[in-house]
Amino acid sequence: MEDGLEDPLEDTGLVQQQLDQLSTIGRCEYEKTCALLVQLFDQSAQSYQELLQSASASPMDIAVQEGRLTWLVYIIGAVIGGRVSFASTDEQDAMDGELVCRVLQLMNLTDSRLAQAGNEKLELAMLSFFEQFRKIYIGDQVQKSSKLYRRLSEVLGLNDETMVLSVFIGKIITNLKYWGRCEPITSKTLQLLNDLSIGYSSVRKLVKLSAVQFMLNNHTSEHFSFLGINNQSNLTDMRCRTTFYTALGRLLMVDLGEDEDQYEQFMLPLTAAFEAVAQMFSTNSFNEQEAKRTLVGLVRDLRGIAFAFNAKTSFMMLFEWIYPSYMPILQRAIELWYHDPACTTPVLKLMAELVHNRSQRLQFDVSSPNGILLFRETSKMITMYGNRILTLGEVPKDQVYALKLKGISICFSMLKAALSGSYVNFGVFRLYGDDALDNALQTFIKLLLSIPHSDLLDYPKLSQSYYSLLEVLTQDHMNFIASLEPHVIMYILSSISEGLTALDTMVCTGCCSCLDHIVTYLFKQLSRSTKKRTTPLNQESDRFLHIMQQHPEMIQQMLSTVLNIIIFEDCRNQWSMSRPLLGLILLNEKYFSDLRNSIVNSQPPEKQQAMHLCFENLMEGIERNLLTKNRDRFTQNLSAFRREVNDSMKNSTYGVNSNDMMS
Numbered sequence: 001m002e003d004g005l006e007d008p009l010e011d012t013g014l015v016q017q018q019l020d021q022l023s024t025i026g027r028c029e030y031e032k033t034c035a036l037l038v039q040l041f042d043q044s045a046q047s048y049q050e051l052l053q054s055a056s057a058s059p060m061d062i063a064v065q066e067g068r069l070t071w072l073v074y075i076i077g078a079v080i081g082g083r084v085s086f087a088s089t090d091e092q093d094a095m096d097g098e099l100v101c102r103v104l105q106l107m108n109l110t111d112s113r114l115a116q117a118g119n120e121k122l123e124l125a126m127l128s129f130f131e132q133f134r135k136i137y138i139g140d141q142v143q144k145s146s147k148l149y150r151r152l153s154e155v156l157g158l159n160d161e162t163m164v165l166s167v168f169i170g171k172i173i174t175n176l177k178y179w180g181r182c183e184p185i186t187s188k189t190l191q192l193l194n195d196l197s198i199g200y201s202s203v204r205k206l207v208k209l210s211a212v213q214f215m216l217n218n219h220t221s222e223h224f225s226f227l228g229i230n231n232q233s234n235l236t237d238m239r240c241r242t243t244f245y246t247a248l249g250r251l252l253m254v255d256l257g258e259d260e261d262q263y264e265q266f267m268l269p270l271t272a273a274f275e276a277v278a279q280m281f282s283t284n285s286f287n288e289q290e291a292k293r294t295l296v297g298l299v300r301d302l303r304g305i306a307f308a309f310n311a312k313t314s315f316m317m318l319f320e321w322i323y324p325s326y327m328p329i330l331q332r333a334i335e336l337w338y339h340d341p342a343c344t345t346p347v348l349k350l351m352a353e354l355v356h357n358r359s360q361r362l363q364f365d366v367s368s369p370n371g372i373l374l375f376r377e378t379s380k381m382i383t384m385y386g387n388r389i390l391t392l393g394e395v396p397k398d399q400v401y402a403l404k405l406k407g408i409s410i411c412f413s414m415l416k417a418a419l420s421g422s423y424v425n426f427g428v429f430r431l432y433g434d435d436a437l438d439n440a441l442q443t444f445i446k447l448l449l450s451i452p453h454s455d456l457l458d459y460p461k462l463s464q465s466y467y468s469l470l471e472v473l474t475q476d477h478m479n480f481i482a483s484l485e486p487h488v489i490m491y492i493l494s495s496i497s498e499g500l501t502a503l504d505t506m507v508c509t510g511c512c513s514c515l516d517h518i519v520t521y522l523f524k525q526l527s528r529s530t531k532k533r534t535t536p537l538n539q540e541s542d543r544f545l546h547i548m549q550q551h552p553e554m555i556q557q558m559l560s561t562v563l564n565i566i567i568f569e570d571c572r573n574q575w576s577m578s579r580p581l582l583g584l585i586l587l588n589e590k591y592f593s594d595l596r597n598s599i600v601n602s603q604p605p606e607k608q609q610a611m612h613l614c615f616e617n618l619m620e621g622i623e624r625n626l627l628t629k630n631r632d633r634f635t636q637n638l639s640a641f642r643r644e645v646n647d648s649m650k651n652s653t654y655g656v657n658s659n660d661m662m663s
Contacts, residue, residue, distance in 0.1 A: 001064050009070060009121050019128075022075055023082030030079075034095040037076060041102050044068045049109065070125045073103055077129030083136050090147045096137075097151025103129055104156060104167065111171070114178040120185060123175065127188040130168065134192065138164065139199040162205045168196060169211045180225030183240070190243040197250040197308075207254045216252055219244075220269050227297070238297050238346075242304040249308025256314055263317045273298040274326050281332055292343055295333055299350040306353045315361040319370070322354070327377050334381060338388040344407050351381050352414035357421035364423060371423040372434075378418045379440040382411045386443035390450055405455060405462050408447050412465040415440055419472045426477070441480055444469070445488060456495055457502055467499055467510035474517035482521070482544035489547055493518075493554050500561050505572050512576040515558060519583030520626055522548055522555075526587070556591045559584040563595065566638065567645050574642065578635040583626055585619075607648055614644045 001007075009015060026033045048065040051057040076099045083096065107126055110118065137148055138161065152158040158167065172193050179185040197203050206212050221228035226240065252266055264271075277295050280286035302322070309315045330347050337343040355362075355378050364370045385407060395403050418424070418440075429437040448466070457463050470492070473481060481492070496518075499511035525541045548555065562581050565571050585592045600611045618641040623630050 001060065001067060007067070007121075009067070015074065019074055019078040023078040026075070026079035027082040027084070030092050030095065033079060034098065037072065037079070038098055038102070041069075041072050041076070041099075044072065045102065045106055052109075052113070066119045066122050069106060070119070070122045073106070073122065073125040073129050076100075076103055077125070077132040080129075080136055081132030094147040094151055097148040097155075100133060100148065101151060101155040104152075107171065111174050114174065118178065120179075120182060123179065123185050124188065126171070127175075127185070127192060130171065130192055131188075131195070134168070134195060138168075138196070139202055161202070162208070165196070165202060165205055166209050166211065168192070169206065169209055173211055173215070176224050176226065180228075186226050187240045187243070190240050190247070193247045194243050197247040203250060203254055207251055212251055216248060216266065219248060238300050241297060241300040242307075245301045245304025246308045247304075249305040253308065253311065253314050258313050260317060263314075263321075267321060270298060270301060271321075274329060277333075278326075278329055281329065292337065292340075295329075296343055296346050299330070299346045303346070303350045303353050306350065307358075310359040310361055312361050312363055319354070319362075319374075323370070323374070323377070331377075331381060331384060334385050335388070338385055339392060339403070341402055341407060344385065345410065348381070348385065348407060348410040348414065351378065352410055352417055355414060355421060356417040357423060362421055362423045372428070372436075375418055375424045376434075376436045378414060379436040382415060383439045383443045385411060386447050390446060400455070401459055401462075405451065405459055408451070409459070409462040409465045411447065412444070412462075412469045415444060416465065416469040416472050419469075419476065441473075441477070445484065449488065449491065453491075453495060453498060457498060457507070460504060463499070463502070463504065463507050464510075466495075467507050467514070470496070471510050471513050471517075474514045474521075478517060478521045479538075479540055481518070483540040486547045489544070490551065490554065493558075497554070497558050497561065500558065501565070509573045509576040512562075512573070512580055516580035516583065519555070519580050519587060523583050523587060523626055552588070552591075555584060556588055559588055559592065560595055563599075566642055567599070571642070574639065575635060578638045579631065581638065582622070582631055582634045586624055586626070603648075610648045611645070614641055614648065617641060617644070 044065055048062070048069060051062050051065060080096050080099065083092070103126070110122060110126075137146065149158075149160065149164075152164065158164050172189050175185055175189040179189070196206060219227065224244075227244075252263075256262060273294055277291060277298065280291045280294075302318075306315070306318060309318055330351065333347050334344060355374060362371070362374075389404055389407055392404060419426070426437055429435070451462075455462065456466055481489070484492075496511045496514050499507050500515070502508050502511070521541075522545065525545050529542075529545065559581070562577055562584065566574065566577055566581070571577055596615045600608050600615070603611050618637050620637060622634050622637065
């Protein structure tokens, strides 16, 4: 500080790396480490206290001691976090107690001064310490008889976990009160609250604390400034609200049961916000900035609650509160502000959360049409957003994800969640002439065709949402895929083909699954068309077969890609790769035998016989069908095949050039 040098605490990444090492090193001769930390801490804390009481202390001296204490608090957090349950002794836990007492005493001192002044870096160090302390000493797995608690009881009068939790909550509320404008502290504080709200036993103890009841009854901007709508510099700073409401939602659920009055009471501030936005939307001239801020804050809060409510009774209360009264407001927001991702992203994410059947919470009674009504709203939002976002025209490459692809990716996730939630029978839409399903699927195709192939794989979130949606479509809506135009089918197939070699294992596994569904569908249609049937095939599957027969190279290329990966690469998901392979082989037997010959011939002469035998064994006992029993046998054969081929090639100096094989 005296030389005006850069503060290494600014580089949080580096600090974290150093702490990770210190947490292990510090535990090696823990008695010595502890004694040293206690000595250094006591010296600094003593000097710090004297400086604060002295009228003539220079700000520089105070800053130096605060900097030292910041490092010490970080290091104490790290060494406590390094505790390994099977290797720690009572003496070590008592030493942890010495360290914890000192940090908590320092916290009492700094908190008492927050009205005049505070030190952001020291506060962040405290939060890091609390996070480590929570991980090791709070929760269901901890021995409550630990010597640490005995020490806390002797020095600070904290006799049990409930009292320690009240210190946590007291600190959280203090931070939210005094540091509401400081984003790093607010978000880390809320993350701590969120982590505390997960444990089964700790959440039940938390709910009994008066401070927690205060939060549940007073979550408004007058008590928590970060919930205000006028003090944020921009809309993205409101992200932390979702974390806050996830924690509150979990705490509320502990005693909520079926008590609708308690739920309504809790939702009052959110109801007021929705009414305010509705009021603004109903007039022609309204303050757009204020409307955006109110709405974005509100949907972020709601998404936190929806995420936390993972039981049927509580989620149904939320559903009945939002539908049908407030859905039109969300739709209107998308319609007005589709070009502003700071508004659309939170709204779309809320909708994606509402249609997600987390822990089977979306179970409607047999006489309730709510599942279908919810899907109609989903379809309406996807269609509205999709059609409008496509009117943006050319977007600069560096903004294409933020302005367009991110929203599209959330729409894909939303559609996937709705299609795979098992609370809607999709057959009834066509039966009753309802176009909700069709509109959503057609919008998906329009959006998909507006994205270049390279983007599908370049943006990880987009590729995960696209391929997981495609997996559901090929599994349950193959008739829709079969009815698409040839160029769309080719686009989808080539996206699968490219995804097979993706670096992301999830994407690659998803592609194998899509390919398996498509190949199985084709195989079934072919075997039906060869049997003499009185009823002809429906038009779609007929056309799909025809397209596939016109473009055999697509499926053949995928066959050689899959085989290539299995033989010549480090195949991480062999089981997934094996599932579509059998269908691919059965659909292209001649091509497969050519492929096999070219692989065998590419081996050195003395290895060819062994390689030929590997292929013989691969198809040993395999019948010409795709029944589960036959597939399982093929998967087993394939494991053996891969081992044998690897053994055979280990001794050989060169493998086949995969590009020759492709061509």
